[in-house]
Amino acid sequence: MSANSTQNLPYTRQEMMAIATGxxxxxxxxxxxxxxxxxxxxxxxxxxxxxxxxxxTEGGVYGATPVGGLPWGIECNRISANATSFTNAIDxxxxxxxxxxxxxxxxGAAQVDKFGNVNTTGIWDGEIGDSYRLPKTRLTGAxxxxxxxxxxxxxxxxxxxxxxxxxxxxxxxxSPGYLDGGNAxxxxxxxGKGPSAIITTLGILRPDPLSKEFFLDAYYAFxxxxxxxxxxxxxxxxSPNVRVVPEPTPEELAALRRxxxxxxxxxx
Amino acid sequence: xxxxxxxxxxxxxRRYTHDGIQYASGAALPVGSDAIVFGRELLxxxxxxxxxxxxxxxxxxxxxxxxxxxxxxxxxxSGLEVFGFANGLRRAVESGQTALEDYSNLAMxxxxxxxxxxxxxxxxxxxxxxxxxxxxxxxxxxxxxxxxIPSVTDPFSGRQIGAFSxxxxxxxxxxxxxxxxxxxxxxxxxxxxxxxxxxxARKVILVADAxxxxxxxxxxxxxxxxxxxxxxxxxxxxxxxxxxSSPGLYDVDEEHMKFMNKALATEQGTADYIRDYVTxxxxxxxxxDLIGRDKAERLSNSVTSFLLDPFRQWIKTPExxxxxxxxxxx
Numbered sequence: 001m002s003a004n005s006t007q008n009l010p011y012t013r014q015e016m017m018a019i020a021t022g023x024x025x026x027x028x029x030x031x032x033x034x035x036x037x038x039x040x041x042x043x044x045x046x047x048x049x050x051x052x053x054x055x056x057t058e059g060g061v062y063g064a065t066p067v068g069g070l071p072w073g074i075e076c077n078r079i080s081a082n083a084t085s086f087t088n089a090i091d092x093x094x095x096x097x098x099x100x101x102x103x104x105x106x107x108g109a110a111q112v113d114k115f116g117n118v119n120t121t122g123i124w125d126g127e128i129g130d131s132y133r134l135p136k137t138r139l140t141g142a143x144x145x146x147x148x149x150x151x152x153x154x155x156x157x158x159x160x161x162x163x164x165x166x167x168x169x170x171x172x173x174x175s176p177g178y179l180d181g182g183n184a185x186x187x188x189x190x191x192g193k194g195p196s197a198i199i200t201t202l203g204i205l206r207p208d209p210l211s212k213e214f215f216l217d218a219y220y221a222f223x224x225x226x227x228x229x230x231x232x233x234x235x236x237x238x239s240p241n242v243r244v245v246p247e248p249t250p251e252e253l254a255a256l257r258r259x260x261x262x263x264x265x266x267x268x
Numbered sequence: 269x270x271x272x273x274x275x276x277x278x279x280x281x282r283r284y285t286h287d288g289i290q291y292a293s294g295a296a297l298p299v300g301s302d303a304i305v306f307g308r309e310l311l312x313x314x315x316x317x318x319x320x321x322x323x324x325x326x327x328x329x330x331x332x333x334x335x336x337x338x339x340x341x342x343x344x345x346s347g348l349e350v351f352g353f354a355n356g357l358r359r360a361v362e363s364g365q366t367a368l369e370d371y372s373n374l375a376m377x378x379x380x381x382x383x384x385x386x387x388x389x390x391x392x393x394x395x396x397x398x399x400x401x402x403x404x405x406x407x408x409x410x411x412x413x414x415x416x417i418p419s420v421t422d423p424f425s426g427r428q429i430g431a432f433s434x435x436x437x438x439x440x441x442x443x444x445x446x447x448x449x450x451x452x453x454x455x456x457x458x459x460x461x462x463x464x465x466x467x468x469a470r471k472v473i474l475v476a477d478a479x480x481x482x483x484x485x486x487x488x489x490x491x492x493x494x495x496x497x498x499x500x501x502x503x504x505x506x507x508x509x510x511x512x513s514s515p516g517l518y519d520v521d522e523e524h525m526k527f528m529n530k531a532l533a534t535e536q537g538t539a540d541y542i543r544d545y546v547t548x549x550x551x552x553x554x555x556x557d558l559i560g561r562d563k564a565e566r567l568s569n570s571v572t573s574f575l576l577d578p579f580r581q582w583i584k585t586p587e588x589x590x591x592x593x594x595x596x597x598x
Contacts, residue, residue, distance in 0.1 A: 035349045058373060059297050059458035072520050073349035075300025075457050080515040081571040088459045090381060093374035098393055121370060132408035138361040140347030142400060146372035150394040173398040188397040189427050
């Protein structure tokens with residue numbers, strides 16, 4: 001069964017997801033990473049194929065690379081030890097993201113829907129309804145992800161591929177994808193163009209250029225179209241040209257593991 | 269002429285806070301700088317019905333909400349970064365004890381800027397179109413919410429944007445790395461929104477890990493982002509952000525971060541935590557004993573310690589600070 005399918009591989013599903021995410025970043029781009037796994041994916045890109053990426057965190061920490069493993073937070077000693085500039089939220093999320101200067105952002109999601117809308121606020125039984133009732137499970141809120149989703153040129157969403165996380169419609173939009181699809185974003189005049197990919201532990205989804213509905217673009221060596229369809233909570237369309245994502249190269253794995261010194265991505 | 273403003277923590281809480289106050293924390297992000305010890309003192313003095321303005325949740329809001337002292341909270345990010353969900357806040361929100369009004373991280377900073385500028389509203393180009401705009405925990409039946417981030421027309425382009433309400437908290441307890449006795453402050457690490465908050469809040473209390481001579485501020489005036497003229501009081505308290513980190517001074521206490529968050533997941537755990545770590549000390553010495561002197565030394569031996577090097581020559585000893593504090597009290 002799927003849970004065992006990576007057992008004999010020299011990397012984990014989480015590592016594949018991080019490497020596939022890192023491959024979305026190009027050298028020289030101005031990029032913003034959320035804390036956690038997206039930070040590992042971003043700094044992997046810098047360590048591997050994008051040495052001149054201009055990376056920042058939303059706290060306004062510039063010029064830093066993590067030391068000693070995954071930082072616990074944006075101001076953790078593991079990221080504060082070699083910064084060249086510390087500024088503030090208005091600067092990072094405002095001057096450099098809301099302004100439209102930031103090329104790409106990486107965000108995580110508790111739940112994502114077919115238009116790439118992200119929920120990180122709470123879990124409700126069914127729809128919330130007209131009255132904003134208490135969540136069954138309160139999550140972390142939007143943080144800076146809403147600002148990145150509105151302002152970054154493009155956004156890469158990283159998420160574990162489970163049916164409960166892939167909903168036809170998220171119960172709460174914490175960070176906007178393409179809202180109701182089509183050109184719905186245009187009404188709000190967001191300077192960012194919206195999510196360019198949803199990269200999961202099973203494959204890669206991309207938005208249809210017109211409808212903006214996400215379809216299956218690629219799966220991994222260890223996953224399959226069938227497995228992905230079974231783990232997606234909407235009727236996922238599959239690209240006629242669906243392909244297999246190249247496996248991590250030894251150089252990619254080595255670079256990722258240098259960044260992920262404490263093995264956060266190797267814990268299953 | 270400027271005067272020394274050193275005040276004991278207990279006296280600062282007694283003098284500047286009351287039940288129902290709109291209270292802001294001046295912090296970096298959840299794992300970094302924050303005047304968490306100020307929150308402990310709020311609980312020691314039984315403050316309740318707080319309206320908490322936290323740009324991001326920290327262990328302070330997690331503790332205050334877990335202890336049922338917070339009626340309302342406004343927040344950008346309400347987790348604990350890689351340490352996970354904030355169990356105390358989560359429990360308070362899920363039970364209805366705390367109404368948590370969600371914004372994004374840029375929104376909170378922009379609202380503080382609006383408060384500082386005395387703007388009637390702040391144009392919102394983020395949070396619009398999402399449920400942050402449509403849903404209000406403070407007015408749950410107002411859907412789509414009309415008073416939280418109302419739509420307004422940009423008079424120049426004619427485009428629909430949002431309007432954020434400015435924030436002017438009654439009191440802000442702002443954590444800083446270094447303060448002088450007059451209230452000039454240097455923050456090592458990201459300042460997050462502490463600059464804007466220091467101008468938006470009606471009253472500002474600094475909580476400093478170390479007190480330095482004013483000569484230090486004269487050497488690095490560009491780094492003094494909070495000047496004395498807007499500060500009411502200065503509280504000296506080493507490891508004020510514990511178990512979180514203070515760049516240059518100490519690392520995050522990973523073990524206690526997890527222990528504390530686990531305790532806050534239940535009412536009983538919270539009561540035990542308060543008994544041991546909120547009311548379990550009488551003064552700074554007792555507090556440092558509680559952290560553990562060995563551990564405090566280990567946490568101080570940080571890879572970021574070099575950040576403090578330029579300032580060390582001006583750091584005052586606890587005895588010098590005690591003498592100045594009693595001078596103010598007299």
